[in-house]
Amino acid sequence: MKLKTALCQLPVKEDKQENLNQAALMLKAAAAGGAHMAVLPEMFNCPYDIHSFRDYAEIIPSGETTNLLADLARTHGLFLVGGSIPELDGELIYNTSVIFNPKGEIIATHRKAHLFDINVKNGIEFTESKVLSPGNTATVFETPWGKFGVEICYDIRFPELTRKMAKDGASVVIVPAAFNMTTGPAHWELLFRSRALDNQVFMLGTSPARNPQASYVAYGHSLAVNPWGQVLAQLDEKPGILIVDLDLTQIEEVRESLPILKQRRDDLY
Ligand SMILES: NC(=O)CCC(=O)C(=O)O
Numbered sequence: 001m002k003l004k005t006a007l008c009q010l011p012v013k014e015d016k017q018e019n020l021n022q023a024a025l026m027l028k029a030a031a032a033g034g035a036h037m038a039v040l041p042e043m044f045n046c047p048y049d050i051h052s053f054r055d056y057a058e059i060i061p062s063g064e065t066t067n068l069l070a071d072l073a074r075t076h077g078l079f080l081v082g083g084s085i086p087e088l089d090g091e092l093i094y095n096t097s098v099i100f101n102p103k104g105e106i107i108a109t110h111r112k113a114h115l116f117d118i119n120v121k122n123g124i125e126f127t128e129s130k131v132l133s134p135g136n137t138a139t140v141f142e143t144p145w146g147k148f149g150v151e152i153c154y155d156i157r158f159p160e161l162t163r164k165m166a167k168d169g170a171s172v173v174i175v176p177a178a179f180n181m182t183t184g185p186a187h188w189e190l191l192f193r194s195r196a197l198d199n200q201v202f203m204l205g206t207s208p209a210r211n212p213q214a215s216y217v218a219y220g221h222s223l224a225v226n227p228w229g230q231v232l233a234q235l236d237e238k239p240g241i242l243i244v245d246l247d248l249t250q251i252e253e254v255r256e257s258l259p260i261l262k263q264r265r266d267d268l269y
Contacts, residue, residue, distance in 0.1 A: 001249060003145045003172075005204060006030030006038040007222040007242040009235050012047065012208040016056060019045045020068055023083075026241055031076035033243045037143075038076075039206040040083030041222075042153050042178040043095065048208070048216045050131045053095075057088035061106055066098055074104030079143060083176040083206065084112065084152050092133045097150055097176055099141055107142070111135020112152035113161065123182035126216070128154075138164045145248055146171045149201075153177035156191050156205075159198065166199035166261070171251050175205045184219025189231065197229035200254050200261060202246050210237035227254040 008026040012019055023040055030038040042048070045065050046056035060066050065085050073080040080100040087096035095112035113135045115128040138161055140149045149165030149172070156162070156175050165173055173195065179188045188205070196203040203225045208218040220237035224244040233244050255261060 001145055001247075003037060003246045003248060004033075004035045005224065005244050005246060006033060006035035007204060007206040007224065007235075007244070008038055008040050009207055009209050009220060009222040009238075009240050009242065010041065010044060011211060011239050012041070012044055012214075012218070013211070014047055016045050020065065024068070024072055027072045027076055027078065027080070030241055030243070031078055033241065035078065035243060037079040037081070039081040039174055039204060040176060041206045041208040041218075042084045042176040043086065044083040044176075044208065045085050047214060048178050048218065050126075050128065053086040053093050053131050054088075057086035057093050059089070060085075060087045060096060060098055060109065066106075069098065070100055070104035070106070073100035073102060077102040081150060081174050081176065086132075087111070093131055094135060095128070095132055095152055096135070097152055099150060108139055108150065110137070110139035110150045110152060112155060113137070114154045114158050116154040118183075120182050124180050126180075138168070140165050140168045140170050149173040151175055153179070156195060159195065162195045162199050162201070166201055170201060171248060172202040172204065172246065173199075175203065177205050177207050178216070179207065179219040179221075181217050181219060184221065188219055188221055189223065189234070192223060192225045193229045193231065196225040196227055200227040200251060200258070202226055202248075202251075204244075209239040227251050
């Protein structure tokens with residue numbers, strides 16, 4: 001069974017309307033390229049900056065971004081993993097991904113569960129938890145191609161989350177993300193390949209394009225990795241759409257050749 005996915009690496013600027021217009025253009029192009037499913041990056045309507053999240057936050061599902069994405073999913077007949085946006089819920093803000101079916105209906109939401117609080121000496125310091133609250137669920141949703149998981153950026157560093165999704169039946173794990181120029185070159189591809197290899201799933205990562213003027217410079221390099229741990233395709237840092245065909249029969253092939261998921265010793269660990 002083949003699934004054509006489109007990973008939309010769009011430039012994210014300060015102007016929210018411009019970001020939404022870019023998303024609309026890329027989704028139109030993704031549909032024209034024959035994609036069944038499209039994925040946007042983390043915080044695609046907002047600069048990735050803790051000082052911006054509250055100003056750009058919207059209520060889900062009634063906010064303008066969610067409404068637009070629902071329209072675009074319906075107009076183009078796409079399954080759509082709507083990257084993530086800052087979600088306002090009462091006084092709290094979450095980093096939330098909304099997932100739509102081709103009728104424009106919401107079929108799942110995921111709130112980033114692991115907040116990006118790091119301090120790499122001479123590299124990068126970022127503290128999402130100053131303004132964001134964490135979600136509390138592992139998110140797996142049904143598609144005509146089987147179960148898919150969604151996690152947001154830093155979530156990928158916690159192997160137990162992807163393992164739980166694989167145990168819950170996910171065959172593809174989608175990661176709207178925005179790595180940076182310190183950890184991106186060091187860990188981006190390694191993390192996607194590791195999660196794919198350990199769980200024998202497809203891993204898809206979508207980043208914003210790199211904007212050297214931004215306070216947080218995204219690494220880019222949106223990519224797709226197969227269950228054998230191979231990178232199927234990867235963008236560079238520039239805006240672009242990565243259209244990739246996933247052959248989902250590969251999952252069974254890999255799991256039959258290397259039955260590691262069945263050979264786990266839960267009695268030991
Ligand atoms: N937006 C994020 O969660 C960034 C994660 C990241 O860059 C990492 O190294 O992890």
